Amino acid sequence: EKGGFDWFMRKEIYEQPKAVADTLLGRHDENGRLTLDEVRISEEELRRIDKIIIIACGTASYAGLVAKYAIEHWTRIPCEVELASEFRYRDPIVGPTTLVVAISQSGETADTLMAIRHAREQRARVLAVCNTNGATIPRESDAVIYTHAGPEISVASTKGFLTQIVACYLLGLYLAQVRGTKFGDEIASTMAELAAMPDAIASVLEDMDPVLKLAADFAEERVVLFLGRHVGYPVALEGALKLKELAYIHAEGFAAGELKHGPIALIEDGLPVFVVIPPRGRDMLHDKVLSNLQEVRARGARTVVLAEADDDEVLPYADVLVPLPKVSTLLQPLLATVPLQMFACELATLKGHDVDQPRNLAKSVTVE
Ligand code: M6R
Numbered sequence: 001e002k003g004g005f006d007w008f009m010r011k012e013i014y015e016q017p018k019a020v021a022d023t024l025l026g027r028h029d030e031n032g033r034l035t036l037d038e039v040r041i042s043e044e045e046l047r048r049i050d051k052i053i054i055i056a057c058g059t060a061s062y063a064g065l066v067a068k069y070a071i072e073h074w075t076r077i078p079c080e081v082e083l084a085s086e087f088r089y090r091d092p093i094v095g096p097t098t099l100v101v102a103i104s105q106s107g108e109t110a111d112t113l114m115a116i117r118h119a120r121e122q123r124a125r126v127l128a129v130c131n132t133n134g135a136t137i138p139r140e141s142d143a144v145i146y147t148h149a150g151p152e153i154s155v156a157s158t159k160g161f162l163t164q165i166v167a168c169y170l171l172g173l174y175l176a177q178v179r180g181t182k183f184g185d186e187i188a189s190t191m192a193e194l195a196a197m198p199d200a201i202a203s204v205l206e207d208m209d210p211v212l213k214l215a216a217d218f219a220e221e222r223v224v225l226f227l228g229r230h231v232g233y234p235v236a237l238e239g240a241l242k243l244k245e246l247a248y249i250h251a252e253g254f255a256a257g258e259l260k261h262g263p264i265a266l267i268e269d270g271l272p273v274f275v276v277i278p279p280r281g282r283d284m285l286h287d288k289v290l291s292n293l294q295e296v297r298a299r300g301a302r303t304v305v306l307a308e309a310d311d312d313e314v315l316p317y318a319d320v321l322v323p324l325p326k327v328s329t330l331l332q333p334l335l336a337t338v339p340l341q342m343f344a345c346e347l348a349t350l351k352g353h354d355v356d357q358p359r360n361l362a363k364s365v366t367v368e
Contacts, residue, residue, distance in 0.1 A: 007355040009154035009246075009345050014205060016338065017198035019159040022148035023166045024194055034187060036174045039143045041099075041125055043178045049099045049125070052079040055087050055115045056103035057365070059157040059241060060164055063129075064103050065234035066333045067168030073330070074176040084111040085368070088118035098124040101171065105152055105160035106364035107135025114368060116140060129167045131160055145171060154356045155363050156246055158341050161238065162201070162334055169194065169330075193327065197334050200325045204338045207323070211339045214304060214320055215346035218272055225266065225273045226253040226340075227296070229289050232276035235333045239274055239340035245358050246348035256292040269300035276336050277307035277314055278329050285329065286311075293317045306336045 005011040029035045039046075052071060054064035064081040071079045077099075082092070084102070094100065100119040104112045107130040116126045116137060128141040131149050138144040147163035173190060176182035218224065224243055228236035236253035243251035254263045256275070267273070275293045278285040290313055297303050297317045307314045309323035324335045348355045 006349065007154065007345065009156050009158060009355050010342075012152055012154055012158045013338065013341050013345065015150065016159045016162050017202040017205070019147075019149040019163050020166055020201060020334065021198040022150070023163040024170075025148065027170055027191075032184070032188060034170070034174050034177050034191070036145060036170060038145055039127065039171070039174065041127065041143050045125065046099075046175060046178045048097050049077060049175070050097045052077050052099045052101060053087075053092065053094065053119075053124075054079065054081045054101045054103060054168075055084045055112060055119075056081075057084050057109055057111050059161050059238060060103040060105060060109075060112075062234040062238045062241070063161050063164035063168065064101070065237070066165050066231050067172065069231050070169050070330050071172040071175070074172045074182050075179060076181050077175065084109065084115040087115040092118075092122075094119055094122040094124040096123045096125070098122075100124045100126045101129060101168070102126060102137055102141065103129045103164050103168070104135075104137050105131045105147075105149075105157055105164070107132040107137040108364045108366055109137070110366050110368045113137055113140065127171070129164055129171070131163065153363075155358055155361050156242060156341075156344070156355070161337065165333060166194065166197075193331055197327075197331060200327060200335055201338060203325055204335050208339070208342050210320060210322060211342050212346050215343055215350055219347060219350045221272055222250060223266075223271065224249055224251045225263070225271065226251065226276070227256040227259065227273060227289070227292060228253065228276035229256040229292075230278060230285055231330060231333050232256075232278055232289070232336065235276050235336045235340070236274070238337055239344070242341055242344035243347070245361060246344045246353060246355055247351060248353070248359070249347070256289050259292055259295065264295065264299070267296050267299040267301050271301050272304065273301040274304045274306065274340070276332075277305060277311060279308050279326065279332060280311065281329060283329075290314060290317075306339060
């Protein structure tokens with residue numbers, strides 16, 4: 001049933017091109033307009049939404065952090081991301097014009113369920129992004145967008161994460177279409193970019209050797225840091241979470257711009273630091289993260305750099321380069337996360353851990 005793989009996790013990592021393709025399937029009508037049939041909230045109501053709050057736990061919350069950048073950019077609706085376990089304990093400001101988006105692979109996570117119940121009591125509209133048909137969270141929501149990742153068996157979420165990002169992007173584009181903040185052509189061009197992602201992810205998967213070798217080199221490490229900025233920041237958080245839960249290594253993800261406000265004090269000779277470099281573009285993002293990379297390298301860090309394949313500027317500062325295909329900034333998390341998943345999976349394997357069932361963890365956390 002593991003299809004020849006040693007772990008469900010590894011199998012699920014390789015299923016990501018298909019999972020993303022399936023999640024994108026059938027989202028157009030005959031006129032090329034984006035349709036999300038499962039979103040049973042009227043266009044009228046969607047036009048009245050003045051705030052979005054994404055609630056989720058763990059990896060799903062990082063998908064939410066990625067989505068926030070895209071949703072605000074496309075829709076101009078303020079969007080917050082909150083850990084489900086914190087949401088109802090802070091007396092959140094929600095009402096009938098708030099759209100609460102609950103992201104949950106399993107659809108059974110108690111913290112997320114309690115949060116949406118609280119949101120509905122305050123008359124917010126609740127939309128679930130879920131991978132499990134008929135689970136409790138979508139049943140208790142006003143609407144649902146299903147990710148079509150197929151069953152995710154491994155405790156560590158992989159294809160769940162990528163498809164959550166895709167589903168949230170579909171939601172963002174749909175809201176932009178309904179509200180007129182982004183128009184036909186622009187939506188079509190973003191959809192075309194998304195449609196190219198399964199092949200791009202597959203090409204990342206074809207070249208996993210450097211990552212596997214890296215895991216062997218880093219098997220004895222006790223601390224690993226991850227840096228990213230903009231949508232690369234949640235990728236850093238996700239890379240760190242994977243290492244914690246699978247390899248039981250102390251790992252931290254930082255927003256690269258925060259380095260100088262504290263974490264740079266941690267850097268010492270030989271410390272492994274992964275850096276997610278944004279694609280080169282019109283904004284300054286790429287250069288900013290490049291200078292963060294230089295700063296940690298100058299202080300002795302051993303750097304693993306995830307960057308566009310032809311990004312020569314990073315080469316002098318990369319002990320190891322993990323090349324990524326060219327995509328726009330918002331789509332890079334769909335590629336940059338994949339080597340980090342594989343790295344954690346391989347490292348945990350080398351350490352002799354049960355990758356699919358890490359200690360102290362359960363696939364769905366049904367207690368608060
Ligand atoms: O089923 P959910 O998406 O609600 O689960 C949320 C988290 O418990 C989950 O993503 C957890 O962080 C994973 N083990 C991460 O790999």
